[in-house]
Amino acid sequence: MPIIKVPATSANLGPGFDCLGIALDLYDTFTVTKAESKDVLHNVEEKYCTPDNLFLQAYHKGAEKLGYSDYIEAEFACDIPISRGLGSSAAMIISGLLAANALHEKKLTKDEIFQLACDMEGHPDNAAPALAGGFCAAMHGTAWTMTKLPLDPSFVFTALVPDFAVETKKARAILPDSYPRKEAAANIGHAIFLAKALETGNMDLLKQASKDYLHEPYRSQLITDFDKIKDITETDTDGHLFISGSGSTCLLVSARPLSKQAQDEISARTSPAWKIYSLHCDRDGGRIL
Ligand SMILES: Nc1ncnc2c1ncn2[C@@H]1O[C@H](COP(=O)(O)OP(=O)(O)O)[C@@H](O)[C@H]1O
C-alpha cells in the first residue's frame, strides 16, 4: 500500500509574511488504499472524522481534477501538532492531493498540486515547502508561483511548542487591514535580506533583518510567555526567535543548538511545559513512498 509522507512547515520567518516558509523534519504519514463505497479513516481524532476532513477534501479535489470519483481508506500517523503554526493543515492538504496521485493511473503535476493546495489554504507559504521541501518563496502572480531558495546548512532549528492552540483563521482575523508605508517598506527590505542571510549563513544579518511589522507585534500577544522564551533562547544561542506561522509555536533559528540548561529553564518556567523539538530542514518535501 502506498505511504504518503509530508513535512511540517514554518511559514513567514518574521518579515516574510505569507511568502516565505521552510520544511522541517517532523512528519505526518498516511497509508492509503482505495475503498469500496465510502471514505474510511483510521487513527483520526473523532472531531476531525467528518467529510470536512482536510485530507479527504483534498483527496476528492485531486481525484476530481483527474476525472475520478471514488473513495479512499487511510491510516493516519501524525506527528505535526495541530493548530500550533507548524503547517498541519497544509500537510493534510498536500497529503490528500498526493494520495490522489498514489491511487490513480493519471497523475496531477507538481504545479497542479500546488495550485489546488494554495486555493484551499488561501496563502502559499506552507504549501510550497510542504510540497517541495527546503526554504521556499511563494506568491500569487497570474497564478500561485513558488521557488526554492538556497539555505546554508549551518543553521539549526528549534521548535518551541506551547500547550495551547492558536487557530490560523483567528490569528489572521486580528491583523490590521492596512499599515503605515514606512512599516510596509521596512518589511520588504527585511524579507529580502533575511533570504540573503539564510543563503549565506550570516547570523548577524539575519538578526538585523528579522524584525517584522505585519504580524508578529499583534500575534505575540496571543502567546503567553513569548517575551520570556524569546529572552532565554536568544541569550542562550545568539540566534533569533520567530513566531512560527500564525503561532503558537515559536521557531528559534541559530548557529548553535539550544543548551540543555536553557531547555530545562524553559520547562521550569512554563506551565504546562512547552515541548521542544530540535529539527533540521527537510530538503525533499511531500513524497509517496
Ligand atoms: N492530524 C490531523 N487530523 C485531522 N485534521 C487535521 C490534522 N492536522 C491538521 N488538521 C486540520 O487542520 C486544522 C488546523 O489548521 P490551522 O488552524 O491552520 O493550524 P496549523 O497552523 O497547524 O496549520 C485542524 O483544525 C484540522 O482541520
Ligand SMILES: N[C@@H](CCOP(=O)(O)O)C(=O)O
Ligand atoms: N502566512 C500564514 C501562515 C499560517 O501558518 P500556520 O502554520 O499557522 O497555518 C499566516 O501567518 O497566517
